[in-house]
């Protein structure tokens with residue numbers, strides 16, 4: 248593994264001032280911003296270039312149908328939420344989902360957390376009005392505070408530095424969990440402990456028993472379990488806040504190439520994927536595996552130009568299209584996009600985000616999603632790819648390991664009236680632990696039929 252510590256040539260190269268950058272905060276104090284950016288530029292990398300290259304090979308395998316990508320985590324991480332319990336529950340949930348998928352569909356699962364950097368949010372509106380008072384919108388903990396007061400909502404560049412430290416602490420714990428024995432497949436039962444018992448847990452227990460049995464059988468046959476003691480786990484977030492991302496780019500000492508060291512995988516969101524904009528320009532300059540969100544309204548010629556800009560050499564695993572079309576539109580909108588992209592010879596990894604096209608405001612006023620729509624969009628995704636003979640490479644889900652009530656439906660039958668019970672998200676509604684496991688069981692069935 249290479250250590251990438253050389254500061255990137257920042258001037259000019261990574262910060263062309265002339266490109267429009269959507270969804271950036273208006274920092275009130277230019278000198279304070281300069282100082283925060285300069286501080287970030289001196290910090291050590293959070294991830295290494297060699298790890299990003301490994302993830303690229305995993306994404307390439309998923310594009311060929313030899314692996315399946317599971318990306319999951321909060322819509323918006325918060326500094327206060329970066330606690331040991333929250334992080335552990337999220338990691339356990341992803342490990343459980345991966346076990347269900349691997350066991351159910353006999354396919355390796357590439358585990359990627361929306362974690363350790365998912366602190367900035369694009370918003371539909373720059374402002375929020377409550378009881379006649381209008382303030383800047385909350386843009387994530389790396390920009391401002393959710394509390395509804397003028398000082399809290401003012402963007403504070405010191406939050407970029409806090410974001411780095413929170414990401415570093417989170418990633419440290421994730422690495423400890425996934426390489427320090429906790430992710431050992433022989434402890435597959437333990438990942439279920441501490442969660443309230445429910446139908447999905449019970450179903451998981453059954454799979455865990457089967458895995459246990461298989462492991463004991465293999466142990467009796469003299470199998471070597473060394474490789475099962477740890478698991479690969481990658482970090483990802485939206486490359487939104489350029490004042491955070493640019494100073495964390497480093498030169499890989501092996502190759503002289505530039506890498507983002509803020510995460511293994513970065514994606515550009517639906518609201519910032521302007522071909523002529525600063526975000527696409529930024530990710531075109533780094534060598535990490537990258538993603539772009541694609542809505543039902545995406546123009547396919549735009550996407551083809553994007554492929555040329557981001558993956559001119561057609562490098563396997565380099566580019567992922569994360570489609571987020573909505574359950575009602577995916578079956579009509581996705582086929583022509585996949586067809587034309589495939590016909591162009593490009594080899595992108597197709598991942599389904601069944602969350603962002605299915606958000607609505609409930610009668611009680613909460614932003615929510617119906618579990619049925621989430622499942623239906625994934626089903627549509629599989630149907631389209633099966634119909635075209637292309638590869639459904641993974642899913643990208645907003646989830647938490649906690650017992651929240653943010654999305655309606657699922658076998659617990661969460662209703663609109665239940666949303667108030669435990670709605671914690673500061674941005675979009677997440678699947679709770681049980682809904683996440685249920686989704687994994689359903690996707691395992693779709694995958695094994697594929």
Ligand SMILES: O=C[C@H](O)[C@H](O)COP(=O)(O)O
Pocket residue numbers: 322368369370371372674675
């Ligand atoms: O997570 C995605 C976006 O940031 C989010 O959906 C925007 O939400 P808004 O429409 O409430 O601004």
Ligand SMILES: C=C(OP(=O)(O)O)C(=O)O
Pocket residue numbers: 322369485515516517518540571603
């Ligand atoms: C902002 C997000 O999604 P999108 O860009 O697809 O709207 C997100 O993933 O939280």
Ligand SMILES: [Mn+2]
Pocket residue numbers: 322323603645674675
């Ligand atoms: Mn979101």
